[in-house]
Amino acid sequence: MTTETAPAPSPVDAPTSRPRIFSGIQPSGAPHIGNDLGAIRNYVRLQWDYEAIYCIVDYHALTSLHDADRLRLQTREMAAALLALGLDPERCTLFVQSHRPEHTELAWLLMTVTPVSWLERTPTYKEKKQNQPEDVNHGLLSYPVLQAADIIIYKASLVPVGKDQAAHLELSREIVRSFNNRYGETFPEPLAVHTEAPIVLGTDGVRKMSKSIGNAIDIFAPEEDVRRQIMSMVTDTRRILRTDPGRPDVCNVCQLHRSFGDDYEEIWEGERTARTGCVDTKKLLAERVLRHYAEPRERYRELMADPKRIERILDAGAERVRPIAQATMAEVREKMGLR
Numbered sequence: 001m002t003t004e005t006a007p008a009p010s011p012v013d014a015p016t017s018r019p020r021i022f023s024g025i026q027p028s029g030a031p032h033i034g035n036d037l038g039a040i041r042n043y044v045r046l047q048w049d050y051e052a053i054y055c056i057v058d059y060h061a062l063t064s065l066h067d068a069d070r071l072r073l074q075t076r077e078m079a080a081a082l083l084a085l086g087l088d089p090e091r092c093t094l095f096v097q098s099h100r101p102e103h104t105e106l107a108w109l110l111m112t113v114t115p116v117s118w119l120e121r122t123p124t125y126k127e128k129k130q131n132q133p134e135d136v137n138h139g140l141l142s143y144p145v146l147q148a149a150d151i152i153i154y155k156a157s158l159v160p161v162g163k164d165q166a167a168h169l170e171l172s173r174e175i176v177r178s179f180n181n182r183y184g185e186t187f188p189e190p191l192a193v194h195t196e197a198p199i200v201l202g203t204d205g206v207r208k209m210s211k212s213i214g215n216a217i218d219i220f221a222p223e224e225d226v227r228r229q230i231m232s233m234v235t236d237t238r239r240i241l242r243t244d245p246g247r248p249d250v251c252n253v254c255q256l257h258r259s260f261g262d263d264y265e266e267i268w269e270g271e272r273t274a275r276t277g278c279v280d281t282k283k284l285l286a287e288r289v290l291r292h293y294a295e296p297r298e299r300y301r302e303l304m305a306d307p308k309r310i311e312r313i314l315d316a317g318a319e320r321v322r323p324i325a326q327a328t329m330a331e332v333r334e335k336m337g338l339r
């Protein structure tokens, strides 16, 4: 879904007939290239053609992060990162989840149409239980219900997300069906929209790139850290000697080259014929990644130096979506017998 030829969009506050999309991102650390290639790229593209609502989901982050100052800082960092990567507050709405408390009210109501068994079978719940066994809090279990509330409170029909979110999205659709069956047609079933890189693997080359696993390539870290992360990447494990031919289809470094230049086939050929070694290919990737993100990294620094500007953008975003969230809650309360 590219938008290079998209017509000039109307200002965000003007009435619009553009279909509505929604996506949320956790402020659980600065975004990595998996977040960008799997989701944020689409946020930026789609803001031209859709009424786009993007949310920094701090309630969700509380399921793993329990340090107030850190959460506040990371929320600001995530806002700066999204703006630096191309979200334009004139074309889309960006706000913080906890600034619209209607989300949690709707989540509670949706819990009453969601069997616990649906939540217990969610793959991310099972993973998180393993990753943080000392902190299996209730929020981890009910996370997908709040996620469903985030999306459907705006009656969004499309959700740009990475493929790792497919099970959650499917659960949102089930929750919508369950609600609509019990209380009458109220919410559309949201559909996921993926990029051409829907799952980016981490530096270990095995698991999806993830902030909490420690296998990420950061976008906004100091240059030397980004280089170090890329140079630590696992390549084709069967390529032992420099003269062994490589297998680009199983090498994560080669796969990432697809997203950072249009000559990846040439690079792959170099690997296949052992003309180039893994170290050369990683060095080239590091240069390209840093070049690709040079402007966003500069914008990020400027934005982080101006917290008031970020605050204004986020406050305006929360105000802009207020009427939509409140109208949905009035409808839902009425249908459920609460008014």
Ligand code: AQP
Binding pocket: 024, 025, 026, 027, 028, 034, 035, 036, 037, 038, 039, 040, 160, 161, 162, 163, 164, 165, 197, 198, 199, 200, 201, 202, 208, 209, 210, 211, 212, 213
């Ligand atoms: N590796 C990935 N490949 C493709 N897309 C990805 N996304 C995340 N990792 C990848 C997509 O980025 C969006 C925002 O992610 P999030 O922070 O809300 O959720 P997450 O999946 O929890 O991200 P992390 O890095 O894995 O965070 P932790 O480790 O804190 O749980 C989503 O659309 C997601 O699909």
